[in-house]
Amino acid sequence: MTITPAVPLLRPHAEQAFADELGALAALDDRPRPPAWSMSPWAVVTYLLGGVLPDGTVITPKYVGPRRLMEVAVATLATDRALLLLGVPGTAKTWVSEHLAAAVCGESTLLVQGTSGTAEEAIRYGWNYARLLAEGPTPEALVPSPVLTAMRDAKIARVEELTRIPSDVQDALITILSEKSLPVPELGTEVQAAKGFNVIATANDRDRGVNELSSALRRRFNTVVLPLPASEQEEVDIVTRRVEQLGSALELPEVPAAAEEIRRVVTVFRELRSGRTLDGRTSLKTPSGTLSTAEAISVVTNGLALAAHFGDGVLRSGDIAAGIIGSVIKDPVADKAIWFEYLEAVVRERDGWNDFYGACREISG
Template identity: 40%
Template sequence: MVRLFVLGSERSDGLDREIAPKWFGDRSFVERSIVTLASDRGLLLIGDPGTGKSWLAELLSAAICRNSTLVVQGTAGTTEDHIKYSWNVSMVIAKGQSRHSMIPSPIMTAMEAGAIGRFEELTRSTSDVQDALISILSEKYISVPEMDNDSGDNIVFAKPGFSIIATANSRDRGVNDLSSALKRRFNFVRIPVVTNKKSEAEIVRFRTEELLRRHRIELDVPPTLLDVLLQSFADLRTSAAAAGSDDEKLESALSTAEQIGVLEDAILHSNFFGERALTARTLASSLVGSLARRDPEDLAIMNKYLHGVVEPRSKEVGGSWPEFLEGGRDAIATLS
């Protein structure tokens, strides 16, 4: 049922109603994640930015324990208090240290409820925070030394069902490397960038329809422009794979999420400031504006792509490519 909730139903499932998919990806990734959460080990979803790690973690938490909000965001400023507990200073002064004056972390709340706690961007947190997670994952309890031993409140035990889903950005490797001890307490599930055009088209189309419904926008997205967007990202990924150094690659990860962001930007611009119809020119402008983050490196890469790939294709294929080329050139000229 968890798998059905995440991936949606098929005819072979024999359900009396259809369950729409909420996450698009390989079925084996979801099944491995579910099996891990049924064990005593934590789950670590690792991959490039924009591959849907956080969304999958949120869906798994919601499906299993009906709560996906017990989350800690890992940063350089995250401390042990964020994963254990802190104190309400006013109540401590008035009534002393007790469970009433304690502020439990989302992880401690998950332990007490037998639910799933989420830890976003684990490799961005310091080694002290990572070390504190080791005892939580292995011993399944948190000691509260400030409390009286006789009260029985000095140890918080995890109820059955407690687990942790962590995410890590593979591009952040080396920020704060995970220790071998912490790695052993996680099962790793690597989420790759979607490169299958059919799967990627389904994801982009699904998110676009969701965007149009959410903003109550009635705007047609021609399939030909969707093909142009998909092909552009495929071309840029091929170029990045062949690049000899980081200076020859776009800073963007060129993920499906960024592809959706480009299309969303183009749709909103067309709706509010355009002709209420998506055009190749607007799409090209959004592509350049979203992906060219470094000046002049990224602008030079985008310019090279337009002249070396898009220009010959616009002459050979025609269609929306000539207008796409013109819009991209105008966007680069504006940013230069």
């Protein structure tokens, strides 16, 4: 259970930040609910995609993209299949995972964060070694993992960056997902999953340090691929909404003052990411970085902080230039050449971009 502290939170969990929306949806939701779910699958999709309830409550969109993808994801969780959200970095996999868990079971914090150092105990269970030495293996000495807790409590467990976890540790999930039970041989028993338990994992295959999923494990998941935003306007809307939420929490200037620069950041990212200008007339070399929507959000948020604390509160080209350059130039040799070519061939010639060109040239040297 998540306890809300008295002090303001920098980054509330989804079930805290959107408690009013979740409560309003649950109160008006009269559709069938799977066992242990807080609301029906229809209400979960409404929570994710947004809408207006009969009582006038506005549900803000948490995900901007094809409705069918969210319907498939939610329907998967209503079965005995686990859900794998797959996509390139920055396609809102973690964001969707958190909000799915918050809407389905009211708790998004049963989380295993995948890294190269994630041990099998993070997925199965560990031990309180002081009690283990004093008492031997007992139920009281066992330390449950987030997955085991979710199994007992009929919750959703989240496994972030599954492909960063070593392959032998990944496979600890196979028995859990296929048998819906977790053997505890030290106690001569097992934990059987309660109805309502499921797993949401996220993964990408673009970053370095990725461990491929075994075919046995992949078969235990229903995979939903989250795409990059389909259009420039869709990506602008996503960046604007997230920057507005972050800016409010950080007490930064309001987003309307940043609309022009948000569109500029999105344009640069989409062109360099696709290797072509938006009008399709000029081919471009693509840098080594992902230039994701999440990075665009970070660039704009950092620019707002600069404008608020070292400027006049209005986001300008100079406030976003350094952030864009830092996102584009990951390789100091190859990416720098690509950036300067883009700057001279595209940005310099674009109407209304003189201030941005000047700011980038000044910072780039």
